[in-house]
Amino acid sequence: MELPEFAPGMNARVELTVTDADTAQALGSGDVPVxxxxxxxxxxxAATVACxxxxxPGGVTTVGTRAEVEHRAPTPVGRHVTALATLAKVDGRKLLFEVVVRDxxxxxxxxxxxxxxxxRQRFIQKALGSLGEA
Known part of the structure; x- marks a missing residue:
């Protein structure tokens, strides 16, 4: 597999208008409607994938392996949030992103x-193969 060339500083933005389905109540992560x-x-x-x-290239993908979230402010239903992902570091096959989410x-x-x-295909085959071992 030939590694694609990604340069630190690349970025992408995704947006979301918060609905009831996005709340802590709906997701089971709390009992508040934010x-x-x-x-x-x-x-x-999603912002890192878009980045x-x-x-x-075809046949190649990325998968998330680690995340650290600092959730700093509540956002009520109806508000519009934007996530900006910036590629901070490339280390061989590992990509490290910094994402800022704002309202x-x-x-x-x-x-x-x-x-x-x-x-991508090897990853899927490995995942499906592990189902047979369970």
Whole structure:
């Protein structure tokens, strides 16, 4: 597998208008009607995927291997949040991203995401193969 060339500084943005389905109540991560931390993480990961998607060659993908979330401010239903992912470091097949999630000027969360570049088909075969071993 030939590794794609990714340069630190690449970035991508994804946006979300918070709905009832995105709340801690709906996600089972709490009992308050605000943007749930699991949804913040999913949004951050979507931004990291978008960051590399344009330059990802066929047959190659990335998977998340580590994440650290600092959820700093509550976001009620109806608010619009933006996640900006920036590729901070490339270490062989490992990509390290810094993601900032904002509601306007309010810092909602800071997320660090580690993704690894791999052969998509081999990964799927390994995952499906492990189902037979269970």
């Amino acid at each position: 943007l749930g931390t699991p949804r913040v993480l999913a949004l951050a990961e 590399t998607a344009r330059q990802m 306007g000027e309010t810092l909602v969360a800071e997320v660090r995401v580690e993704r690894v570049i791999l052969d």
